[in-house]
Amino acid sequence: MNIGEASTASGVSAKMIRYYEEIGLVTPAARTGNNYRVYGEAEVHVLRFIKRARSLGFSLEETETLLKLWQDKSRESSAVKDVATAHIADLERRIAEMQGMVKTLSHLAHCCGGNHRPDCPILDDLAGDSSVAGESVSPSGSEIQMT
Amino acid sequence: MNIGEASTASGVSAKMIRYYEEIGLVTPAARTGNNYRVYGEAEVHVLRFIKRARSLGFSLEETETLLKLWQDKSRESSAVKDVATAHIADLERRIAEMQGMVKTLSHLAHCCGGNHRPDCPILDDLAGDSSVAGESVSPSGSEIQMT
DNA sequence: CTTGACCTTCCCATGATGGGAAGCCCTATT
């Protein structure tokens, strides 16, 4: 199997397969006489593993750890679970961060007329004129209506 | 005000202030005889605007748009609202994507013993052996399809 | 006049991926 076929079979682009080899994530592929990389089912399986880990948001570094654990038949499942748990925590942190942005922005957008007139609470907030609800949408009072 | 003071006053690192100038996000600062950049309140205000926009997750490109709208006294608030609304949609898309990952991972982590034994549903999933709970959580790919 | 804290520009690195050029190799069609 050439790199193109391995790419199709694994869903990983040829560019990335070469890159993963370069950074040592996968072991260098064997070469044919014409210097083409050649792959077998085992290699494609590894590439699909990486693809799946990436699609779950694991970094290449985490993916490498998981890959090694996968290949280590005497691993302890707790080691895998630790990696996953840490990643979940990181995802949740980032989700919360973005949800905070959405909350603030939704509030500001709600307060913005979105019409032909120039006055805009969104710009006011960005400019620091937090007469609207600067710094994280004050939960209690300040239901300011402006149009 | 030198760049260091402007940095402290705005919360934007000196490195980033120079970079913003380089890419044309802010107008080049005036220079003193010794070639030092010099800043006034207006410039610091702009930097704080950028800082705030960045903290709400706007890209530098979006920030530039917002900055121009801010400085355009005859803007229509709808233009601002459009930028914000698009950004909210993008954030929500990314949040949903990450929540999908968390959902899958939480399920897998829940199923994983996390003990000294090697068998691990997390690795099984990554390896494609989705004998774990009949792949109801993630039908092979928590990626969001865009078209 | 030295020391240290600024400032300047310039280059490099990150993470993960894509784009593209130059050149070699193989196969199929003329």
Added chain:
DNA sequence: AATAGGGCTTCCCATCATGGGAAGGTCAAG
């Protein structure tokens, strides 16, 4: 056989926003 095409190789560059650090100029205080 010659040529066209597609696939492979390596190498360099770009992204996005930020930081690190070197080499050297400048200024104020001791």
